[in-house]
Amino acid sequence: MRPDVWRLRLYVADGSPKSHLALLNLQRLCEQHLAGRYKIEIVDLRNNPALARNDEIVAVPTLVRRLPSPIRKIVGDLSSDERTLVGLQLK
């Protein structure tokens, strides 16, 4: 894996529209700005409840940029591209 590959983890806890929207928005933005050098991981807390505590997740959906460091957390359905990109430090 190339060192500059972005690792993004999206935490969801239900099959709500918010979660779907977040995923869709995320995929779109990644394609636009990080084509070919990103990896999205979906964690459904319903299946993995212990991770909620370990990874300190309170709100869902939460997007965590694990690489590159530092860790950044973005909460919400990512409906604002501007804010999302700022949050991911792509802008």
Next chain:
Amino acid sequence: MSLRRSVVDHGNSHVGAAIPTGTRVAPPSQEDLPGVLLRRQTKPVARSIPKARTGVEGLDEVTGGGLPAGRPTLVCGSAGCGKTLLALQFLVNGATRFGEPGVFMCFEETRRELAENARSLGYDLDRLERRKRLLVDYVRVERSEIDETGEYDLGGLFVRLGHAIDTLGAKRVVLDTIESLFSGFSNASILRAELRRLFRWLKDKGVTAVITGERGDGQLTRQGLEEYVSDCVILLDHRVDEQRSTRRLRIVKYRGSTHGTNEYPFLIDEDGINVMPITALRLEHPASRARVPTGVGALDQMLGGAGYFRGSSVLVSGTAGTGKTSLASHFAAAACGRGERCLYFAFEESPAQLQRNMRSIGVDLAPHVASGLLHFHASRATMYGLEMHLATIMKAVRDFAPDVVVVDPISIMSSAGTASEPMLLATRLVDFLKSQSITGLFTSLVVEGTGDPRSEVGISSLIDTWLLVRELEANGERNRGLYILKSRGMAHSNQIREFLLTSRGIRLRDVYVGPEGVLAGSSRVSQEARERAGALVARLEIERQTRQLLRRRRALEAQVLALRSEFAAEEDELQRRIAEARARQETLGKDLAAIAASRGDGAATPATASRRGSRARRRVEAGA
């Protein structure tokens, strides 16, 4: 039960209701008592909601059994007032005493900080977690680390909480302080909606939850949580008045249950929170007929021969230095001597000083302290507010379980509060002790010159037995007199006794009431001398009179003797003459008979005999 007692004193007055002969009074048994109180506080069992006991001393009494089970309770108050502590005790007690594991979600303190705080109470959170009785989840929300874009909810929180509850089988949950979320996330409307959802969800889960909230301006909590948590709301208050801090608890709301609505003072100490309930303003105290010796034999005599009633309240008033503490110490020593436990609250002297002073009058308290029957609790009255004093006293009583309690002095409380507060404190203290059937003795300082001691703080109306030690000033010296102002329910002396502190303890002596009034001290001594002299004189007089009587009797008897002997002599003489006359007569008769016989003319009649006899006699006389 009749009240006939043989009273030695000359005067006695009967105060209080006398129980007529034949009536038997049966007080409720000790086991009945808590049930009686609880039943009175809540509605009949069928209509009362199930409650989760907190295990916090006094709180379960005040709430009628604890917090509403399966419902959320809001505990609010300003910083440092004890919310976290209350929640922690609720959870740990549930886990260790009531078989209900719990989850502690903390939003402000870290797990380590919480464990440190808990350790000061003797709680080992790590151990409880290992044994799956407790779970602590620190929810860290750092605004600077989070960006918000669009819609979200607190699903992660739900997952964490749900997972924790399910893992443990928890029945109790604490959220402390959930309002911290508002500083982490900026969308207040989402948060409010989610909190509403959370509390409904907790109810569905059937867990008893304690939510803490920081006090807000003009409302109970900063974020208005009281709108969502409406089953039970408890407010904690921490005030500082004149450099003294007071903590109070109030149940603002408790749906489905009757509850005390007053403010209850509470303490926080090494055992945690300690609430003082007012259980007994209903005046349901049992009344014992047993008696407790006062420690001074003569005083027992003045009190109908047996001392104070067990479980009654005794007040000893007097001006400075009159010996109130000495009386209290005699009482304590007597109790310990019987093997009873005594708790002595000293608010003026240190226990060491008190013991030293008491030794000088022959009361040695050291062995009782050593044996653990006597325990001193000393502090300056001005150190705490009144509620703290009351809370401290009540807690000490609960911990030590004494049979008798001494508060020396109780009057000093007035320096620790405003005018009406000492009365309130005294009322609650007296009530509390009575409800535990503990005999309480209180000393009270009366300011000299106020004259009638009845003008004291209305505490006297609560008191069953009131002793007054007074200065008797006369002839250039001051002595002490003790008398009983009142003693409910028993015949007692109305005499003033002279009150002496000797090296062998307290002594009571009758005073003299001379023409000048009550005499004591040297006046008494001189009066006694006078009376002794007077008695001597009287005795001598009696002896003299007796001797005189004796003399006269003897004289009389001698006279009688003389008269008798004189008479005896006379009697002899007369008897002799009578005998002579008789003899002569006899002889004469014989002579006449002889003459008649010699004349031979038959029987001489006495008449003729006498004629002849007289001629014969003359002849005989002439011839003799």
